[in-house]
Amino acid sequence: KTRRSATKQPSQQVRSLLGSANSAFIEHDLDTAEALLAEAIGLDGRVYTAWKTLGEIHLERGSKQKCVMAWILAAHLRPKDAELWARCAKMSAEVGYHSQALYCFNHAILAEPQNPTLLYERAMLYKELGDLNKAITSMQKVHQLLPDNREALLELTSLLVSASRHAEATKMYADLYAAARDDALLNPSEPKQFTSSDLNVFSELLAAQRQFRLAITNIKQISRWLQDREDQTFWDQFDNDAEYDDRRLNVPEFIQYCKDNGIPLNASAYSLPLDLRTKLALYRLKLGNLEEAKVHADIVLYSAPNQYSSAESYADLFLKLGDGMLESRQYELALNFYVPLSDLDGQSTAHLVMSMGDCLSALGDYEQAEEAYRTVILHDDKNVDAKIALVRVWEKVGRINDALLLVKYAIWQRDRDSQATSDNHRLTTETADNSMIDPALLGITEELDDDKYCIIPNAPLIPNKGTEARKNQKASLTLAEREAAERDATEQVLSSYNSLVQDLEGISENSPIAVAEWLMVASTMVEMFVRTKSFFPSDRNKVFSGVALAQNRASKLGVDETLIGLGLHMRETLLADADTSQPQSDFQDAEPVSVTDESLEWRGLKISEWFRICMEYSLNLAKYEDVEDAYTVLNQVKGANVFFQHPKRNRTMLFVHLACTIYAEDYSEMQDVIRQILNKYPFETDGYRLFPLCLSRKEAALKFLCHANHQKFFLRQIKSLDALLDDSEEMDLEGRSKLNVPTTEDPVLLVLYGQILFCSRSYVPSLNYFMRAYALMEKHPMILFSIGIAFLHRARQRQTANRHQQFLQALSFLIEYRDVRSAEGLEATIEAQYNIARAFHFMGLTTAAAKMYLALLENSEATDPSSCTVLRSCAYNLQLIYTISGNPRMARTIVDRYLAI
Numbered sequence: 001k002t003r004r005s006a007t008k009q010p011s012q013q014v015r016s017l018l019g020s021a022n023s024a025f026i027e028h029d030l031d032t033a034e035a036l037l038a039e040a041i042g043l044d045g046r047v048y049t050a051w052k053t054l055g056e057i058h059l060e061r062g063s064k065q066k067c068v069m070a071w072i073l074a075a076h077l078r079p080k081d082a083e084l085w086a087r088c089a090k091m092s093a094e095v096g097y098h099s100q101a102l103y104c105f106n107h108a109i110l111a112e113p114q115n116p117t118l119l120y121e122r123a124m125l126y127k128e129l130g131d132l133n134k135a136i137t138s139m140q141k142v143h144q145l146l147p148d149n150r151e152a153l154l155e156l157t158s159l160l161v162s163a164s165r166h167a168e169a170t171k172m173y174a175d176l177y178a179a180a181r182d183d184a185l186l187n188p189s190e191p192k193q194f195t196s197s198d199l200n201v202f203s204e205l206l207a208a209q210r211q212f213r214l215a216i217t218n219i220k221q222i223s224r225w226l227q228d229r230e231d232q233t234f235w236d237q238f239d240n241d242a243e244y245d246d247r248r249l250n251v252p253e254f255i256q257y258c259k260d261n262g263i264p265l266n267a268s269a270y271s272l273p274l275d276l277r278t279k280l281a282l283y284r285l286k287l288g289n290l291e292e293a294k295v296h297a298d299i300v301l302y303s304a305p306n307q308y309s310s311a312e313s314y315a316d317l318f319l320k321l322g323d324g325m326l327e328s329r330q331y332e333l334a335l336n337f338y339v340p341l342s343d344l345d346g347q348s349t350a351h352l353v354m355s356m357g358d359c360l361s362a363l364g365d366y367e368q369a370e371e372a373y374r375t376v377i378l379h380d381d382k383n384v385d386a387k388i389a390l391v392r393v394w395e396k397v398g399r400i401n402d403a404l405l406l407v408k409y410a411i412w413q414r415d416r417d418s419q420a421t422s423d424n425h426r427l428t429t430e431t432a433d434n435s436m437i438d439p440a441l442l443g444i445t446e447e448l449d450d451d452k453y454c455i456i457p458n459a460p461l462i463p464n465k466g467t468e469a470r471k472n473q474k475a476s477l478t479l480a481e482r483e484a485a486e487r488d489a490t491e492q493v494l495s496s497y498n499s500l501v502q503d504l505e506g507i508s509e510n511s512p513i514a515v516a517e518w519l520m521v522a523s524t525m526v527e528m529f530v531r532t533k534s535f536f537p538s539d540r541n542k543v544f545s546g547v548a549l550a551q552n553r554a555s556k557l558g559v560d561e562t563l564i565g566l567g568l569h570m571r572e573t574l575l576a577d578a579d580t581s582q583p584q585s586d587f588q589d590a591e592p593v594s595v596t597d598e599s600l601e602w603r604g605l606k607i608s609e610w611f612r613i614c615m616e617y618s619l620n621l622a623k624y625e626d627v628e629d630a631y632t633v634l635n636q637v638k639g640a641n642v643f644f645q646h647p648k649r650n651r652t653m654l655f656v657h658l659a660c661t662i663y664a665e666d667y668s669e670m671q672d673v674i675r676q677i678l679n680k681y682p683f684e685t686d687g688y689r690l691f692p693l694c695l696s697r698k699e700a701a702l703k704f705l706c707h708a709n710h711q712k713f714f715l716r717q718i719k720s721l722d723a724l725l726d727d728s729e730e731m732d733l734e735g736r737s738k739l740n741v742p743t744t745e746d747p748v749l750l751v752l753y754g755q756i757l758f759c760s761r762s763y764v765p766s767l768n769y770f771m772r773a774y775a776l777m778e779k780h781p782m783i784l785f786s787i788g789i790a791f792l793h794r795a796r797q798r799q800t801a802n803r804h805q806q807f808l809q810a811l812s813f814l815i816e817y818r819d820v821r822s823a824e825g826l827e828a829t830i831e832a833q834y835n836i837a838r839a840f841h842f843m844g845l846t847t848a849a850a851k852m853y854l855a856l857l858e859n860s861e862a863t864d865p866s867s868c869t870v871l872r873s874c875a876y877n878l879q880l881i882y883t884i885s886g887n888p889r890m891a892r893t894i895v896d897r898y899l900a901i
Contacts, residue, residue, distance in 0.1 A: 014044050030057050048077040064095050082111035086118055098129055116145045132163040166209050173202040196273050203279050212283040219276055227269045240292055241280055244272045274300055278317045282324045297321055311340035315347050331359040350376050357389060366393050384410060493603045496521045515624050522617040529610055535640040607642050611649055615656045627664035662694060667704040670694055683721060688748045706759035714753045747773040751783060763794040784817035792839060814839055830860060834870045846881050853878040875899050
């Protein structure tokens with residue numbers, strides 16, 4: 001045996017050395033004690049007291065690392081000493097030996113597996129190390145040992161939330177509530193084990209999963225259970241929270257219930273803790289039920305004799321309600337909660353003042369909003385959010401020069417801070433997507449001096465008269481400054497355009513980095529174009545209010561990108577204002593400039609190139625980022641006179657818009673765009689073909705295709721065309737051509753409308769329009785096929801009276817379709833034969849269908865089934881017939897031969 005027996009004592013010499021060492025340690029002669037212990041360990045290294053005392057000596061000297069090493073060796077000699085293992089674990093964690101700490105905790109738990117303290121401390125160490133799953137596992141064992149311990153329950157809930165395992169935490173509280181209900185039934189006199197605090201956490205977990213309505217329902221129902229009025233289920237039929245305020249006195253069911261049970265109408269059992277009432281208000285806001293939210297908010301607001309007393313007692317609730325109102329854009333209501341908080345000591349935080357500034361700015365009180373943002377900046381000069389907000393306020397009041405100066409200062413300040421930790425002298429970015437930021441976009445080419453641009457620290461909190469005068473003063477540039485800015489802007493445009501061209505290859509390969517860089521550069525160029533007032537004459541007298549071209553994309557940008565964008569916008573605004581004050585500009589010559597002139601240029605690029613950038617930017621936004629941003633960009637650039645006055649570009653913008661909807665599979669927007677195209681180009685056959693082409697993917701597209709609105713729209717088209725044909729019968733051919741009046745019915749329109757009816761299962765009406773198209777084009781395979789399947793489906797309907805006749809009519813048209821289609825080549829022949837076989841399969845004649853499927857497969861051996869969808873469908877249908885008919889061997893043969901990869 002290699003391990004000493006528990007009963008075996010050390011030798012006499014070792015015991016003597018240990019005794020002398022202990023005496024020296026008691027006399028604080030640490031050097032002598034350490035030397036004696038080292039000698040004893042040299043003679044026998046398996047003596048527990050030697051290692052334990054040696055650790056005490058190192059601890060006395062302040063060397064925790066050596067101490068824990070000695071104690072771990074001692075603990076290995078007594079592996080069941082959980083207390084020593086726990087001390088080693090805690091000391092290892094203190095000195096940063098986390099892996100060693102976990103090792104010690106594991107040994108301690110092996111010694112005492114049911115010790116909740118050890119399990120809890122190990123869970124906290126896992127949490128500190130970021131291993132949330134192991135922390136949760138350890139904490140779950142604590143919860144099993146101490147199911148009634150609320151501290152353990154809350155810690156486990158926090159870990160589950162941090163690990164985004166909200167569903168597990170929610171189930172845990174749901175089970176806790178169910179157990180508490182069962183316990184209350186067995187022990188009605190005992191206090192309930194599920195409290196309002198538990199309900200508070202339970203509702204937060206539901207809200208974290210955006211189950212706001214379910215959270216409201218649970219708050220109301222569980223609160224009734226806590227208040228011993230669970231039998232009042234009649235409240236569930238109301239979509240409000242009237243049971244918790246005076247409105248319940250107007251509810252007939254409640255009045256009748258009180259009469260039947262002898263309960264006073266103003267019973268205190270209908271009160272609700274303010275934290276739960278706050279939750280109800282916030283969740284009602286999330287659901288858009290503002291009026292109900294205001295009822296709860298007012299009760300919290302006036303829970304004390306005045307708002308300020310309420311705010312002092314319930315500051316956290318006031319802040320939550322204020323933030324909720326601000327998020328819901330109820331700015332005046334938000335201020336009702338923010339203002340009382342701002343007067344309390346310790347509550348006037350940067351977040352509170354910023355939020356008040358946002359409310360004031362949204363309400364148009366720019367003076368007070370400016371004061372709020374200045375207050376934040378005066379206390380924290382590095383608060384970029386406050387600087388950005390102040391820039392936007394100054395923009396709205398016309399202080400463009402000051403806004404541009406502040407943006408430059410903020411960018412310089414962040415660049416200076418980044419240089420403290422990096423030798424690379426450039427703007428740092430928060431994400432890899434921000435690598436294209438270039439300070440030259442703002443015209444920042446000179447060195448910035450701290451005193452020169454540090455305008456915020458020295459600015460007065462309340463603006464003086466000079467400041468007020470500058471607010472109303474129009475920002476302007478001199479002619480020399482304007483020309484210099486235009487030259488800088490042109491150089492930047494050409495540089496950015498070259499970057500776009502270089503990134504095109506990466507985009508074609510779907511490189512994420514190339515896409516991100518291309519979108520970044522393109523966004524600055526499109527922003528520059530849209531901010532130029534000369535292109536938007538109808539908006540010449542309007543002040544641009546900083547509407548973002550891509551709001552969803554802008555919300556994801558880093559701080560530096562946001563600052564660059566603001567600076568670019570400020571400079572373009574200054575140039576636009578200067579442009580309107582000049583007698584002439586690039587697009588304000590004495591003689592009108594034709595927008596169809598392809599040589600027309602702006603800032604070094606032809607207008608056609610600007611148009612292509614705008615269109616490609618929209619398409620790439622729809623393809624790689626957010627389609628809503630793509631729609632916003634398109635709606636903005638459609639207002640440019642150089643675009644909408646150019647017929648070809650106007651048409652292209654419509655089709656780019658359509659392409660964006662196809663990328664995003666946004667069928668609702670898609671149908672609107674197609675309607676615009678059809679209205680703009682009426683009675684165009686290609687337009688009718690475009691409609692089913694775009695709505696030909698997935699079941700959702702089919703629902704839009706057969707929508708009742710489309711039926712009405714195309715029926716109006718048919719009636720309008722019929723009316724035009726009737727009115728033009730007496731008009732000669734030359735007159736019809738001049739008025740662009742169709743000379744015949746359009747079979748494509750008739751077939752399209754028939755197919756919409758067919759998809760709506762209106763087979764008989766659809767046949768009417770298919771037959772009208774058939775009279776115009778008797779040998780068109782699509783028309784023949786449409787008539788055939790319409791008869792086929794009608795024959796399968798329960799209400800039909802001539803089923804067999806309709807089957808024969810269907811086969812007659814389908815066979816004619818096969819003959820016409822087979823003359824168009826091999827693939828067309830395969831398609832036609834498959835459809836005939838599928839028709840027999842649909843009719844239930846599986847024997848005939850199987851023969852046709854098999855003949856088609858055998859006659860198409862030269863065609864690779866993997867390259868022909870029709871043949872794969874044919875093989876699948878055939879094996880399905882064999883399987884249903886009880887012939888699995890043949891079914892497996894077909895699968896192995898034609899469907900196996």
